[in-house]
Amino acid sequence: MMREICSEDVERLSEIYDPDNEDSFISLYIDPESPYESFLKRREEACRCVLKKNPSLLENFDKTMERIRDVIMKNSSREFLIIFASHKNGFFEMYTFNQKGKNLMIVDTSPYIRPVVEMMEDYEDIGLILMDTHRAKVFMLCENKLVPEKKIARNILRKHKKGGWSQARFQRIRREEIKRFMKEVALYCEKIFKDVDKIILAGPGNGKHIFLETIPKSLRKKIIEILDVDFDEDERKLIEIMQDMGKEKKKEDEEMLMNRIGSEILKGGMAVYGVREVLERAMEGLLEVVLIDKNLRIAGWICERCQLVDVGRKERCPYCGSEVSEVDVIEEIVEFCERFDSRVIFLENEELKEIGGIAGLLRYRY
Numbered sequence: 001m002m003r004e005i006c007s008e009d010v011e012r013l014s015e016i017y018d019p020d021n022e023d024s025f026i027s028l029y030i031d032p033e034s035p036y037e038s039f040l041k042r043r044e045e046a047c048r049c050v051l052k053k054n055p056s057l058l059e060n061f062d063k064t065m066e067r068i069r070d071v072i073m074k075n076s077s078r079e080f081l082i083i084f085a086s087h088k089n090g091f092f093e094m095y096t097f098n099q100k101g102k103n104l105m106i107v108d109t110s111p112y113i114r115p116v117v118e119m120m121e122d123y124e125d126i127g128l129i130l131m132d133t134h135r136a137k138v139f140m141l142c143e144n145k146l147v148p149e150k151k152i153a154r155n156i157l158r159k160h161k162k163g164g165w166s167q168a169r170f171q172r173i174r175r176e177e178i179k180r181f182m183k184e185v186a187l188y189c190e191k192i193f194k195d196v197d198k199i200i201l202a203g204p205g206n207g208k209h210i211f212l213e214t215i216p217k218s219l220r221k222k223i224i225e226i227l228d229v230d231f232d233e234d235e236r237k238l239i240e241i242m243q244d245m246g247k248e249k250k251k252e253d254e255e256m257l258m259n260r261i262g263s264e265i266l267k268g269g270m271a272v273y274g275v276r277e278v279l280e281r282a283m284e285g286l287l288e289v290v291l292i293d294k295n296l297r298i299a300g301w302i303c304e305r306c307q308l309v310d311v312g313r314k315e316r317c318p319y320c321g322s323e324v325s326e327v328d329v330i331e332e333i334v335e336f337c338e339r340f341d342s343r344v345i346f347l348e349n350e351e352l353k354e355i356g357g358i359a360g361l362l363r364y365r366y
Helices: 005-011 036-051 057-076 114-122 168-190 207-213 235-267 273-285 329-339 350-354
Strands: 025-030 080-086 091-097 105-109 127-130 133-141 147-154 199-203 225-229 271-273 287-293 301-302 308-311 325-328 343-348 358-363
Touching: 005 091, 005 114, 005 329, 025 057, 036 057, 036 105, 057 080, 091 350, 114 329, 114 343, 127 168, 127 207, 127 235, 147 235, 168 207, 168 225, 199 207, 199 235, 199 358, 207 225, 225 235, 235 271, 235 343, 235 350, 235 358, 271 273, 273 308, 273 325, 273 329, 287 329, 287 350, 301 329, 308 329, 325 329, 325 358, 329 343
Parallel strands: 127 199, 199 225, 287 343
Antiparallel strands: 025 080, 025 105, 080 091, 127 133, 133 147, 271 358, 287 358, 301 308, 301 325
């Protein structure tokens, strides 16, 4: 069954490769609404021309593409398609993605995940708490879709009736009810936003400010913006607001990370930069975060048997003597980062280009 790709899928895909170090995997990124047929035909012809010197790989390519074409032909979805397949390895996985990307076909020793990592990085999950003093709606903006998580409402006393309670007692009871309501919302948000770093708090009136004063510090530090918004605001408008806030915060985070890297470089501390140094630390799982220039491509080689990667050209692995495959070293760095849960950020930054187009921060000194 086809479904939308998620970060867990990407992490698992990063560990899959051909055991014989052969270019047996086809990674295909296709927009069904584009004139993709001419693109596919051109890429297939070029790949067959290169693979014809190896009959077994050519056969694998043809059989893999036969299945891919069959699945695409039967596909009725208009969403962006991502396919990873290898007839030789009995592997076929097909996903959708909510945003369109460029048509791309890569033949390699493993699934080519760099494009989907870039697309996911562009659409970071953002939480939204929309509330007043007696109602709350909790949302998640996931890959550009607003997903309702929960609606919470309480019958909180709104007006003081004649007789019975004094005005002071009425206000005290009302404050206690609001406090209990806010606590319930906070407990739910702590749970649902456990893995979310950015939350927008919005709503009419003073309820959101009361809420901010009552929530735990762990939740408060995730709130990036407080906005005056009607409780029944149109969802499309909410998405637009959240996207704008997310982009602003993303830019601020990137600048902060570049400043931190620059400071650590001056101190000779926790920063690494340049492809070789970043590659070595990525293979060791020592990186907390990696910043990569969006246009950076570096030719290299990989021995899938030893999981050894390096820049430049080689015919055989210097350790086991196996034939090696040509790779984009940046793609291999991305795969190692996925395996070790290191954050990857693709960006355009002149300072980053000047230090080799790639830099990272270490988890700890080694």
